[in-house]
Amino acid sequence: MFIKCLSTMRALFPGVCLLLFGLAAGSFRVRVPPHEQVARVARFVAHQCDWASMATISSHKPVVGQPFSNVFSVSDGPPGFSSGVPYMYLTRMEISVQDLEVNQQASLSMSLAQTAYCRQQGFDPQSPLCAHIILSGSVLEVNSTEAEFAKKALFTRHPEMIDWPSDHDWFFAKFNITQVWVLDYFGGVKTVSPEEYYQASPN
Numbered sequence: 001m002f003i004k005c006l007s008t009m010r011a012l013f014p015g016v017c018l019l020l021f022g023l024a025a026g027s028f029r030v031r032v033p034p035h036e037q038v039a040r041v042a043r044f045v046a047h048q049c050d051w052a053s054m055a056t057i058s059s060h061k062p063v064v065g066q067p068f069s070n071v072f073s074v075s076d077g078p079p080g081f082s083s084g085v086p087y088m089y090l091t092r093m094e095i096s097v098q099d100l101e102v103n104q105q106a107s108l109s110m111s112l113a114q115t116a117y118c119r120q121q122g123f124d125p126q127s128p129l130c131a132h133i134i135l136s137g138s139v140l141e142v143n144s145t146e147a148e149f150a151k152k153a154l155f156t157r158h159p160e161m162i163d164w165p166s167d168h169d170w171f172f173a174k175f176n177i178t179q180v181w182v183l184d185y186f187g188g189v190k191t192v193s194p195e196e197y198y199q200a201s202p203n
């Protein structure tokens with residue numbers, strides 16, 4: 001809505017744009033589940049975030065064997081259809097994916113600092129009140145059945161992926177979660193098992 005507003009209407013109706021912007025900014029009121037419902041908070045954060053930091057064990061000189069953190073677009077489902085599974089669209093030409101070919105273990109982190117929420121609430125990204133999660137597990141290529149959902153999940157939220165160069169041999173992968181770590185309140189990190197995580201409602 002803003003883009004259209006900015007590109008086509010700004011010159012003609014600046015007041016309308018300002019009004020629309022005000023309404024939209026006010027309507028972005030994400031409802032974070034209560035902090036004690038830790039699994040729900042984790043599902044909520046995983047669905048809100050469009051990207052994640054992924055740490056792999058580097059296979060590249062001069063940092064072989066050291067953690068290597070990189071940014072990836074993720075989606076656990078189209079908006080409103082959360083599966084809890086972070087899907088990714090990857091190519092073996094990519095540096096972190098090359099690490100995964102040596103060691104598929106990885107860690108993903110996502111934070112409500114990636115949404116307008118923490119800024120609006122005045123929560124610093126490192127504050128536990130700015131809910132964030134760390135996922136431990138491994139990255140696995142998905143089979144063709146699951147790839148259909150992964151494609152829907154990713155392409156609805158990252159439309160430019162459709163045009164990524166076809167000679168890069170893109171494939172769909174998922175983050176197979178073995179442990180969920182949640183920072184959503186004071187008192188230290190809390191853990192959630194994959195079973196609890198997948199059973200929880202993200203809304």
Ligand SMILES: *[C@@H]1O[C@H](CO)[C@@H](O)[C@H](O)[C@H]1NC(C)=O
Pocket residue numbers: 143144145146
């Ligand atoms: C594909 O993977 C999903 C999820 O792991 C599994 O439930 C399904 O049985 C698999 N399908 C085939 C055809 O292997």
Ligand SMILES: *[C@@H]1O[C@H](CO)[C@@H](O)[C@H](O)[C@H]1NC(C)=O
Pocket residue numbers: 138140176177178194
């Ligand atoms: C995927 O995660 C489950 C726990 O949710 C674990 O039991 C399983 O071993 C993992 N699979 C692989 C291939 O890492």
